[in-house]
Amino acid sequence: MATSISYSVVGYLPSSSPLLVFPDLSRASLILFIVILFTALRHILSSKFHPVRLAPSEWKAYHWPILGSALRFYSTRRDMIMEGTSVSHSGDFGFYIGKKHVISVSSLAGRRTIYENRSLNFPAGFVELLAGIPSIGEPAKEQSWHRQFNKIMCQLTRKEVLVRRLPVWFQDIQASYQEFAMQPPMTGFKSWRVMNPFDSLYLLVYKLTIRVVGSTDIADDPEILRRTLGIFDTFEKSSSVMGFVFPWLITGSHITRLVYGIRLYYLLAGNITKRQTGQTREDDALQYLLDQGSPFEEVIKFQMCALWAGVLTTGTVGSWAPVFLASHPRWLAKCQEEIQAVVAKHRASSTQGINDVLGTLQFTNWECDFPVMQACLQETLRMVIPGTVFRKNTSGAAIPIGSTGQVVPNGSFLAFLIDHVHMDPSFYPDPSKFDPGRYLDDASPHTTEPHTFVGFGSGCHPCTGMKVAKLELTMMVVLFISSFQFELSDRHGAPTSKNPPLPDRNNHKAKRDDKPCYLRIRLRDQMGCM
Numbered sequence: 001m002a003t004s005i006s007y008s009v010v011g012y013l014p015s016s017s018p019l020l021v022f023p024d025l026s027r028a029s030l031i032l033f034i035v036i037l038f039t040a041l042r043h044i045l046s047s048k049f050h051p052v053r054l055a056p057s058e059w060k061a062y063h064w065p066i067l068g069s070a071l072r073f074y075s076t077r078r079d080m081i082m083e084g085t086s087v088s089h090s091g092d093f094g095f096y097i098g099k100k101h102v103i104s105v106s107s108l109a110g111r112r113t114i115y116e117n118r119s120l121n122f123p124a125g126f127v128e129l130l131a132g133i134p135s136i137g138e139p140a141k142e143q144s145w146h147r148q149f150n151k152i153m154c155q156l157t158r159k160e161v162l163v164r165r166l167p168v169w170f171q172d173i174q175a176s177y178q179e180f181a182m183q184p185p186m187t188g189f190k191s192w193r194v195m196n197p198f199d200s201l202y203l204l205v206y207k208l209t210i211r212v213v214g215s216t217d218i219a220d221d222p223e224i225l226r227r228t229l230g231i232f233d234t235f236e237k238s239s240s241v242m243g244f245v246f247p248w249l250i251t252g253s254h255i256t257r258l259v260y261g262i263r264l265y266y267l268l269a270g271n272i273t274k275r276q277t278g279q280t281r282e283d284d285a286l287q288y289l290l291d292q293g294s295p296f297e298e299v300i301k302f303q304m305c306a307l308w309a310g311v312l313t314t315g316t317v318g319s320w321a322p323v324f325l326a327s328h329p330r331w332l333a334k335c336q337e338e339i340q341a342v343v344a345k346h347r348a349s350s351t352q353g354i355n356d357v358l359g360t361l362q363f364t365n366w367e368c369d370f371p372v373m374q375a376c377l378q379e380t381l382r383m384v385i386p387g388t389v390f391r392k393n394t395s396g397a398a399i400p401i402g403s404t405g406q407v408v409p410n411g412s413f414l415a416f417l418i419d420h421v422h423m424d425p426s427f428y429p430d431p432s433k434f435d436p437g438r439y440l441d442d443a444s445p446h447t448t449e450p451h452t453f454v455g456f457g458s459g460c461h462p463c464t465g466m467k468v469a470k471l472e473l474t475m476m477v478v479l480f481i482s483s484f485q486f487e488l489s490d491r492h493g494a495p496t497s498k499n500p501p502l503p504d505r506n507n508h509k510a511k512r513d514d515k516p517c518y519l520r521i522r523l524r525d526q527m528g529c530m
């Protein structure tokens with residue numbers, strides 16, 4: 001029976017068919033031959049036109065079995081990307097992190113794709129490659145939470161809400177500065193006090209941010225404020241390469257993250273329950289979420305995400321800005337001139353001190369009247385925030401990288417190192433120099449191409465906390481200058497001209513500096529000139 005069927009198949013073949021040379025071929029071997037032929041053809045065709053083949057070519061210099069390039073990617077990421085970029089002919093190249101296929105882009109087409117293509121998934125890229133925590137669910141679920149999160153952020157950062165926050169921020173800043181001024185004087189430098197901006201100013205920025213996205217109870221309680229910030233710090237510092245590559249692997253840092261994540265969860269949860277069961281109402285983000293009827297889990301998730309998004313970056317810029325100004329007297333003098341001009345314009349009576357006048361400024365004054373200060377903050381940001389932007393293609397189809405003929409295959413990640421623009425001398429001549437003048441000149445080279453300043457994101461994912469960050473930083477640094485004379489010093493108050501080392505550009509994101517850095521400060525005469 002088997003033989004008759006096999007001969008009936010052979011009967012359909014042309015007489016020149018090679019199969020006829022072997023008339024004793026069984027049905028099984030004939031089928032096997034056809035299957036092999038079909039598979040080989042399919043393989044040749046599919047690999048030739050497979051999206052991975054159309055992706056930028058793979059760079060394997062640091063590739064290890066199973067790990068891919070993870071070791072280098074999570075240790076000296078900037079150096080690795082710069083090296084890969086320099087050897088790739090288009091500036092774009094692919095590599096693997098474990099099983100994840102990543103494409104690093106540096107070309108203008110790549111930059112436009114990562115910042116402008118709405119089909120790329122923002123949260124998936126961030127969660128799987130930057131945060132190193134397992135994805136919370138399917139891409140659609142993640143994206144829907146992301147949309148919801150940004151909707152709440154937009155409500156909380158509306159102009160009329162921020163107008164209500166201004167006086168409270170002003171009081172917070174003044175109270176902190178009074179505390180700085182009350183530190184014991186330094187032996188040998190009796191008129192000076194010493195402070196570490198990476199500690200004191202960082203904590204202040206955290207408090208101001210909590211006022212916008214968290215709860216008044218935490219902002220008003222110095223003990224909980226410090227505790228929650230400490231938990232963030234520990235959480236941030238406990239990530240490991242293995243945790244990124246094998247999210248399911250239980251490592252020591254995983255456990256630390258888990259423990260600290262749980263501690264933060266319970267602290268926030270306790271705070272929410274207190275508000276829900278108590279009689280008090282506050283004008284804050286927590287009250288807004290509860291009044292909206294947001295479920296308990298969503299309130300916690302929002303607060304944790306918002307703090308993560310905002311605290312590290314704003315704290316880092318806020319701590320570094322006075323340090324840069326202390327070591328760049330020309331720019332400090334320009335900021336002082338600007339403040340004096342604003343104060344002169346708004347002074348209602350000769351008995352008003354500088355800070356009294358600043359206390360009367362409106363939202364738009366803080367937003368628009370300090371361009372020099374904002375240029376200094378923008379330059380600080382460019383110089384102290386390193387990192388890489390990620391997106392994942394979860395669209396179900398390959399996404400073209402402009403008109404290069406290359407694509408981001410479905411399931412692959414796109415990575416953009418911000419140093420490709422922020423440290424590129426053709427956009428920022430002498431990029432290691434602190435030069436806020438770049439932003440005050442309309443013809444500056446970085447204005448010639450899109451997405452060359454990406455410090456607050458760009459294109460379809462701008463930072464939703466940008467308005468908050470700019471406002472709180474402007475207010476904080478303006479008041480620092482108007483309240484104190486300040487200089488770089490050692491911890492005993494002796495002046496120094498030694499600048500603290502800049503953050504390592506291989507860092508994955510903003511990082512609170514552990515290295516001590518000191519400023520000596522002295523209260524200014526509020527009625528005199530700065």
Ligand code: HEM
Binds near residue numbers: 317464
């Ligand atoms: C100096 C301070 C800040 C800097 C430098 C900064 C920087 C950035 C950058 C670069 C992005 C885009 C990331 C990307 O393209 O992958 C971003 C997004 C975001 N930032 Fe900020 N940020 C700051 C402050 C804040 C604050 C204070 C908040 C909240 C209170 C915040 C909330 C967010 C959120 C929610 C997103 C996501 C936007 C989206 O989903 O499209 N940021 N930020």
